[in-house]
Amino acid sequence: MIWLRNALIAAIAVVSFLLFIEWNEFQERHQVEISSSEETLPSAKTLNNETQVAATGLPSEPAGNAVEEIPLAPAQSTSTNDIPQTATTAPQAQLVSVLTDNLEIKIDTYGGDIVKAALRKHKLKLKGEESFILLNRSESHTYVAQSGLVGNNGTATGKQRAIYSVKQTEFKLEDGSDSVIVDLVHQQSEATITKRFTFKRNSYIIDVEFLIDNKSADPWQANLFAQIKRDSYKPAANLGPGIQPFVGAAITTDETNYDKYSLEDLDEDSVKTKKQGGWVAMVQHYFLSAWVPEQNITNNYHLRKLNSQDIYLMGFTSQRTTVPAHGRGSIAAKFYVGPKNIRVLESLAPHLDLTIDYGFLWFIAKPLFYALDWFHSLAGNWGVAIILLTMVIKLVFFYPSALSYRSMAKMRKVQPLMLDLKERFGDDRQKMSMEMMKLYKKEKVNPVSGCLPMLMQMPVFISLYWMIMESVELRHSPFIFWIQDLSVKDQYFILPLVMGAAMWFQQRLNPAPPDPMQAKVMQMMPFVFTAMFLFFPAGLVLYWVVNQTLSIAQQWVITRQIENEGK
Structure with a gap:
């Protein structure tokens, strides 16, 4: 009877998954209508x-x-005498x-x-x-x-x-x-x-x-x-759950190269400024319209x-x-009315390209886009370009990542000794901390060294995230097989599920946290991230899957090396 119960559970899971996909397709059709x-x-x-x-x-x-x-x-005066009467003929x-x-x-x-x-x-x-x-x-x-x-x-x-x-x-x-x-x-x-x-x-x-x-x-x-x-x-x-792109006005001023105001901001107060040259734009995701006056005269913006x-x-x-x-x-x-093409906007007016909102790390995101664009010129496919860019970034951070994985591998190797200390001194936190420090010194292990290289990579990860989210070039751009649009979610959720599986497998290579509650939280992380990434653009999930796969390969090799050193 156990096999029958398992078969029923599997059948219910498959039907639920298919219903979920159909519901999402219905929502997309409804939104498009x-x-x-x-x-x-x-x-x-x-x-x-x-x-x-x-x-x-x-x-x-x-x-x-x-x-x-x-x-x-x-x-000009605002006197009522200056306002002509409405025309009587049409x-x-x-x-x-x-x-x-x-x-x-x-x-x-x-x-x-x-x-x-x-x-x-x-x-x-x-x-x-x-x-x-x-x-x-x-x-x-x-x-x-x-x-x-x-x-x-x-x-x-x-x-x-x-x-x-x-x-x-x-x-x-x-x-x-x-x-x-x-x-x-x-x-x-x-x-x-x-x-x-x-x-x-x-x-x-x-x-x-x-x-x-x-x-x-x-x-x-x-x-x-x-x-x-x-x-x-x-x-x-x-763009994903809870993510709403900016919709509003943007201008450049003498004080700041790029000022943006949401429509809600304009509900509260108006804006007036003077600038030689300049521009004013209405910005939304992927597209914008903008007026660009002659750049050698002073203009009053509102x-x-x-x-x-x-x-x-x-x-x-x-x-x-x-x-x-x-x-x-x-x-x-x-007057510009079209997609946010970075090269066109750069040539049209100073700082107009900042309407492509790469976030506060735009100075990293822009070079990353130029690199992605170059890879696309070679491969002719934006999905392949994302894979190539991810590989290059992984190569740049290969040494810091190796230090991080080596530290985690050493922590995994000494974990049995750490558990033994916990059993012996679990009730005396001060004594256990002292013994832990002695163990780290003896085994030449630094738990912090596993975190610092990862922190070094965070600005690049964040920049990549916003660059992929903001690039109109990915809109309606296919990758392979079922992925026909890198700017929207994977309609069959294959990439997020692969990402979740890769994340789960990578956790097996890491040392288990000594605290039981922390261990349970870490075990839930692959499921939480998979649920989050179900609705993220496929281009972003593709980057994450490739990065995760390369990280697993590098970490697996280093872990095996560390484990074999003591044999």
């Missing part, structure tokens, strides 16, 4: 309705308030579509705002064809990029924003072309203003330039403003929440630009 529904562009009817509302001088989103949204020029605002190899963009001719940005090379789902949508304006979600001119001759003051005209509403980066230019034109009484968007091949950078043709006998003056407008929606992320509304604004206003009478001039900025 939620994310997809919130990131899908609204229907043409909905967009047309929004555009008509925008054309009346009110904001495009029902919750917005144009008077609060549009920043004032530095010297100009024909419309949506302009732009398609490049990297981006699918929608631009609203009311204000010239970017109201949709889909990343064509990054899919929403692993095996799906739908692009990941970063910017979007819909009934349930607001995330847009705004820009315009404020000040004396600006096109955006109070409730009035420019309604641009455009020759066509569909643009495409054609084969053989390196760029596509979209010109939106607004006619003032004193000047013609062209808002030019330039999209380049294989790029997520959009050049936004205002070309001013001053036709009057007086100087034309205005300030460029650019900002990101977003609600508090936070996309789902699969991060704030609209009063009593679920809308956050993060942007800048540049210094005044003057175009002489009957002259021409321009004001420009760059």
Whole structure:
């Protein structure tokens, strides 16, 4: 009957495991459906309705308030006399579509705002064809990029924003072309203003330039403003239990290279600062959007929440630009919308690459990523690159690890003598401690020496953890067989189970703690770590499994050497 009971237990375990896997797949499908529904562009009817509302001088989103949204020029008054009345007629605002190899963009001719940005090379789902949508304006979600001119001759003051005209509403980066230019034109009484968007091949950078043709006998003056407008929606992320990636604003200042503010921080207080050059960004896991003004002028930056509304604004206003009478001039900025590619961000603006949040050990994590990227260029597989990087790190720490394992092997060898001392002097702690010290001295064993080499490696382990968690390159990147996405958990939990088994086996090589309670705690550690790593990204678990396997091999060899020394 014992075999029958064991068979039933095994059957229940297998069924429970399969049910657990199915439940996780259901949760993933459910989460993707939620994310997809919130990131899908609204229907043409909905967009047309929004555009008509925008054309009346009110904001495009029902919750917005144009008077609060549009920043004032530095010297601009807030008097009610400066706020024009709402337009009584509705100009024909419309949506302009732009398609490049990297981006699918929608631009609203009311204000010239970017109201949709889909990343064509990054899919929403692993095996799906739908692009990941970063910017979007819909009934349930607001995330847009705004820009315009404020000040004396600006096109955006109070409730009035420019309604641009455009020759066509569909643009495409054609084969053989390196760029596509979209010109939106607004006619003032004193000047013609062209808002030019330039999209380049294989790029997520959009050049936004205002070309001013001053036709009057007086100087034309205005300030460029650019900002990101977003609600508090936070996309789902699969980083592990209890781990929530940062979602919020980031800027660079004269005091610090990288300052980040969560949306909850902006609920409490707004931020204002001045800086020559600089940038402002909206950051989330793997992706970001950022405005980068001209780096040779001083800009006024702001991060704030609209009063009593679920809308956050993060942007800048540049210094005044003057175009002489009957002259021409321009004001420009760059807008980045795409993945956190470290090399692109480094070249775009100083310190913008710090939005890839490697934690407080970023100065270690960055070189580790460059090494991982180099291994990927050789192997062509990010999983293999992780294995190669782990082997190199293990080689670097081979000698400190050897010292640690040698110390533990010696402790294991003298453990019978330690247990004998415990039996003889267990009731007299002071006497037992003295005898233990004599034993350590006689056998030339230092229990602390087993810990120090491991502590030396901890900064590298922590840096690797954050580097793997933050690398967008691992998103939807396959390894082998069942692991088709290194950025999410192993759907069959094979790697975590292998890691737990390896951890259990390594414990057999270590000396057992003399304290029974401590021994029980150590016996539970493989099960605790396995449970934790069940939901960690497969890339991180892969690193841990390889590191554990190499450690076991090294420790086993050293332990056998120490045990054979006395024979």
